[in-house]
Amino acid sequence: MQEIGIGIIGGGYMGKAHAVAYAAVGAVFDTRLRPRLEMVAASSMASAEKYRAAFGFARAAENWEMLVRDPKVAAVVIASPQSTHRAAAELAFSLGKPVFCEKPLGASVEDAEAMVRAAQDSGLVNMIGFNYIRTPASQYARQLIADGALGRITWFRGEHTEDFLADPDIPANWRTDGDANGTMGDLAPHMVNAALALMGPVDSVMAQIETVHTDRHGKAVTNDDQAQMMCRFAGGAMGHMYFSRVATGRKMGYAYEITGTKGAIRFDQEDQNALWLYKAEGPEAERGFRKILTGPAHPNYAAFCQGPGHGTGYQDQIIIEARDFLEAIADGTPKWPTFADGLAVSRVISAARISQTTGAWTPVQGD
Amino acid sequence: MQEIGIGIIGGGYMGKAHAVAYAAVGAVFDTRLRPRLEMVAASSMASAEKYRAAFGFARAAENWEMLVRDPKVAAVVIASPQSTHRAAAELAFSLGKPVFCEKPLGASVEDAEAMVRAAQDSGLVNMIGFNYIRTPASQYARQLIADGALGRITWFRGEHTEDFLADPDIPANWRTDGDANGTMGDLAPHMVNAALALMGPVDSVMAQIETVHTDRHGKAVTNDDQAQMMCRFAGGAMGHMYFSRVATGRKMGYAYEITGTKGAIRFDQEDQNALWLYKAEGPEAERGFRKILTGPAHPNYAAFCQGPGHGTGYQDQIIIEARDFLEAIADGTPKWPTFADGLAVSRVISAARISQTTGAWTPVQGD
Amino acid sequence: MQEIGIGIIGGGYMGKAHAVAYAAVGAVFDTRLRPRLEMVAASSMASAEKYRAAFGFARAAENWEMLVRDPKVAAVVIASPQSTHRAAAELAFSLGKPVFCEKPLGASVEDAEAMVRAAQDSGLVNMIGFNYIRTPASQYARQLIADGALGRITWFRGEHTEDFLADPDIPANWRTDGDANGTMGDLAPHMVNAALALMGPVDSVMAQIETVHTDRHGKAVTNDDQAQMMCRFAGGAMGHMYFSRVATGRKMGYAYEITGTKGAIRFDQEDQNALWLYKAEGPEAERGFRKILTGPAHPNYAAFCQGPGHGTGYQDQIIIEARDFLEAIADGTPKWPTFADGLAVSRVISAARISQTTGAWTPVQGD
Amino acid sequence: MQEIGIGIIGGGYMGKAHAVAYAAVGAVFDTRLRPRLEMVAASSMASAEKYRAAFGFARAAENWEMLVRDPKVAAVVIASPQSTHRAAAELAFSLGKPVFCEKPLGASVEDAEAMVRAAQDSGLVNMIGFNYIRTPASQYARQLIADGALGRITWFRGEHTEDFLADPDIPANWRTDGDANGTMGDLAPHMVNAALALMGPVDSVMAQIETVHTDRHGKAVTNDDQAQMMCRFAGGAMGHMYFSRVATGRKMGYAYEITGTKGAIRFDQEDQNALWLYKAEGPEAERGFRKILTGPAHPNYAAFCQGPGHGTGYQDQIIIEARDFLEAIADGTPKWPTFADGLAVSRVISAARISQTTGAWTPVQGD
Ligand SMILES: NC(=O)C1=CN([C@@H]2O[C@H](COP(=O)(O)OP(=O)(O)OC[C@H]3O[C@@H](n4cnc5c(N)ncnc54)[C@H](O)[C@@H]3O)[C@@H](O)[C@H]2O)C=CC1
Ligand SMILES: NC(=O)C1=CN([C@@H]2O[C@H](COP(=O)(O)OP(=O)(O)OC[C@H]3O[C@@H](n4cnc5c(N)ncnc54)[C@H](O)[C@@H]3O)[C@@H](O)[C@H]2O)C=CC1
């Protein structure tokens, strides 16, 4: 059992999630490297100190740079706003430290490209935080598709829908400002990543992006409330994705449907412990979508509970991420999803934005 | 209680459904006009005679023309292939007889336009067979939206998906030949009609239409297996529709989701007696999609059963259509949906086909 | 195509359902005997005349006796209150006429026994109206169990729950008076019949029966609002049934769960077109309850619609009953369920009532 | 931030769950007392040492007694077999140490009574591990009922069903031996606790308990596979509970339905992030069971995630327990559920066993 000092930049929504994850991951997965909550940084020393005390870090940092440079911080987790991702990652790589960065990779495609270059030049472990794809159910879906259980895939439909801005009476705030915080910038990456992970690369897209409530309490909204895109996958399948933060009634609508010649899959994160599978086999009278409850027979479940159907939750996804990051560091080999996977997501989104402007099908930039 | 002689052209899938409907409708709805199954026509006298005996018609007709001209046939129901719709309808109108025509209105937009003209010139009752929108659940959904229960509508997603051609091993047949029998020709009309009925007119569309299995047992497939379109409704909402006959696992996937600023609706014909409604009101902790079971409190249910949740079925939709046709004749006033509504559907589909060719957003022709 | 004159006693809830069924059944099932709505009887001539006009009968009867005796009435359907069942059936048998009687068989076990004797002595076709068990889904469930698909059955749970008297503010009415109208008398028979049909005979029961709202607007309620019973089936399985008319939120809660060593089934009449099946076979990771949508592959579905998942409804169950009654008459052989099956149900309920009084397990009387 | 040394007896299924919980709880809930994984004990030093390394404890103990006596262990968690609960708890109390004990309280009602006495005599914090009732959904259900949202409760149905012994081919093992490991001993306590927590005390019960597979590979099974009981709650409601380890297809079937005069609730642990609520208010046409997704508006959710519908899992329930134990210690006041609540459960089960023997309704012993 070897310790490793973890530094986390950010102590908000995701900063806390990662802090909890590193506190728990050793006991859950019996990891070779045992994380020590060494240091936390935030937008000010005061808030960093507050997070330190709350989450149980050894020390608080004046700012992210101090954290990255600290000799006892051997691995860096970036859970601060998009604008900070690139600089923090580049510094960490330059100091030989592996980096886990929250999605989206950077604030722009340029950032993302620079970060991938920095990561690859360094040869260090680099990962990006697409946590939803890590539920046992979605990991199993990937496996089923890879194993050919659905035959040739012909259709993909994905969505990421929530309703936190559905009420037009909510005043404008930081979320209603700037591309990075809009639906395409903030919500789309998870589902685009899912699409790539489950289906392979996207060839071309055609999108429609809009601000539904252009004015909130007299203040202009400068980014998008909902967006959709039709797409063509390199593997041949047709697809559609929809993203919304004004989807009244939807709380965690990360959902997908995948159709193949031999079967089909349906998944909805709002019931993350179930995967619906249809197999076009056996007597017609007995066919139907079956609701598979995740259990020890599915990827990464058993460490959380020996009983099937007992269920994992949001926090457990982050623990799985932490496990992979620690294992990647122990092995010295990157683990999926890396920064390159984050860049691939940014490129799909970038193509979608172009198609919205041109009104035409737009190819997605490859490597 | 006044009798009316009904003539039905076609005794297949829909011909039978209408025959049963006219046998039952009087007892179900206590209609003023009581239908008499007077005459049936088919592709040959032999099959017409077979249908006559099976369904209980008084007489069989040599062909559809003889049926339309028969003096005891006072109203005509067209349930034969698309190619026959126009001529039969035009003849009936010219003889002063009201016409109920199965969807789609004609084999082409030109047919549809001619049929609307003929109907309007005649001043006679004319209806088109969009039966799915007539379930108590979908009628109630229309009512809720019209009453503003969802607030301003921002998003519509509809699909009509089945899997009768999902297996690539099914040989080519009449269904795999010709635009009218493809997914856009055959499946799309019902859901496009639903979109128009629930949401109002569509301004413009952008579609992707494809043949998934281009070859079946060595024979070319000449029409589309699946199609999707993004759309913009005149009322401002964004929308998406998807149609497929290769949707493995889907049997009657006529389904829609509608989001508004105050609520949302979800419906799936595979459980046609339930409507899911979310209302953004009351304490946050108590909010959720509620599964409303149809009952006497919903449109057209009570005539079938006094108990809520007891359920109506496919055949009952056709009985509701028959009721409306008979009532329209008794009143001498057309009832929704008329031929004009069928034409509106054809125009959306026509615009979608154009957009597929041009790769650009395409306006839908108005009146 | 041979006609048969049908006389229906009662024109209320079920009288109408049967009238519609006989109007439609010929066209639906291409029956050998074609019913003619000959005569209807009710509590008065005036109401009989009203039903005649509404449902399309040829004639109205002064009273049920006149209907039964009418020479043009060749088969009798009894859809009037329990108190009338026995006398009407006995007279019909004495005149050589087959009888279809609504559930429950009579107003008491004695009535039921007398009716079975009369039926058996006459050698005539006799049937009882347990319609819910006739959905394609429940018929298929029976078949699966009979075929051993679930292995040895170990557990049965059934319920029939509705909420029409859930509100304590509903005033006392005819439903709140007399054993026959209570939960055990009125709701229990359908599910007890289902238990017998799916599982075989019940050996012994132990029940708890109660009036929840003993007083309604100052008037005493004299029968039961809810009841439950544990039971032991002759085949060895353990079971439980629950009945309630105060089950807030339940509209048509005719539902059962059946567990066997190789699989399990779940069904809920509120979604009557779905049967949930679990099979303990194949890889653990792929197991789950599958939602089978009824379709042409299931019993009695195809006559209603050629498309799977399109759905049958309440009225269709009554049409299936009418088909069986007509076929039984044409064949001269009784068809399940006969009066004897109705008596078997009454005996389970009778044993339950005794167990409630004695507080002890009570054997169910056999033949 | 004050540390507290935690000693856990047992490192199996639940021992690990508690170890992870104490590793994470501080960061999740910002507890005043911060747990230090001080010591773990198991059936041998070797396994204790293995658990120490895997879960990150400071030290392993030779046996439970050494752990309880260790001066650095300030609070004891008992997660070893039932037979060890009493002695460990009694020793801990005698040394002035608070105790958290896994369910069931002891191996017998006598044990349970002795443990309650020891706890009460000591005046120390004592808790029992009924984790399932701690999901945000079930906590919210308790709150709704307590607030009168359902009106007067008339019916409760609960079950705890799993299928780990459904296959008759599984050989006999320790689980198939001895009352404590049977369905009533092992599975029933959670749901009986839920019944008491949601509904209040049980007055009397009438049970049916059985071994379905009496012989496994030639070895006798000495305890029960399934059991059911009817019950009467002190508050007046009728109830039923069912427990099974042979419920083919059920993985975590901890489920309940509660009916009141104004509403109803349904919950199933297999989808632990949803609570179904029906309210008998508003227009009939809009009523239905609503699926409420848990979120920050529900008890104990927000600490795990700021987003509704993102979901908590099994492990999170144990973290909530750990929080309550630590807070109770910090406050010096016991928190629900205490040993006395565990005893109340044992008494219901004891009465059920008696009723099975006598075949008669049996009162549940009170205080
Ligand atoms: N994987 C997922 O499901 C989610 C990912 N995210 C991503 O996580 C990242 C953080 O988002 P949230 O936690 O929601 O934000 P948040 O607003 O809750 O927290 C941001 C944290 O960053 C700190 N911070 C701000 N500027 C900083 C600076 N210059 N230096 C150091 N710390 C600074 C703040 O003090 C705060 O603690 C973003 O990249 C976001 O896209 C956010 C939510 C969910
Ligand atoms: N509303 C709905 O849900 C559905 C509507 N349809 C529509 O109903 C119409 C009929 O389709 P199906 O019943 O499925 O076809 P089908 O193939 O089952 O039956 C067609 C009937 O038309 C008769 N027919 C063919 N040519 C004829 C002619 N020249 N003159 C007279 N009769 C002729 C045939 O003998 C046959 O009885 C089509 O327009 C179709 O689009 C079809 C299926 C479902």
Ligand SMILES: NC(=O)C1=CN([C@@H]2O[C@H](COP(=O)(O)OP(=O)(O)OC[C@H]3O[C@@H](n4cnc5c(N)ncnc54)[C@H](O)[C@@H]3O)[C@@H](O)[C@H]2O)C=CC1
């Ligand atoms: N299978 C099922 O799902 C159901 C079965 N039933 C059964 O059907 C039977 C009738 O019940 P409902 O239709 O609900 O009652 P209802 O009150 O709606 O109708 C009763 C009918 O019987 C007539 N009637 C009453 N006394 C009569 C008499 N002495 N002679 C001739 N007609 C008389 C009335 O005029 C009325 O038309 C009952 O046995 C009931 O248990 C009722 C509802 C559902």
Ligand SMILES: NC(=O)C1=CN([C@@H]2O[C@H](COP(=O)(O)OP(=O)(O)OC[C@H]3O[C@@H](n4cnc5c(N)ncnc54)[C@H](O)[C@@H]3O)[C@@H](O)[C@H]2O)C=CC1
């Ligand atoms: N709350 C819940 O959901 C559950 C509670 N339980 C309860 O937790 C307790 C433990 O059960 P599991 O963890 O499933 O058992 P397990 O068999 O997985 O683990 C038992 C542990 O106790 C240790 N042990 C056995 N004898 C011991 C002794 N004399 N001294 C010290 N340690 C000893 C073993 O080494 C092992 O680490 C039981 O009381 C059980 O009823 C079990 C499973 C679920």
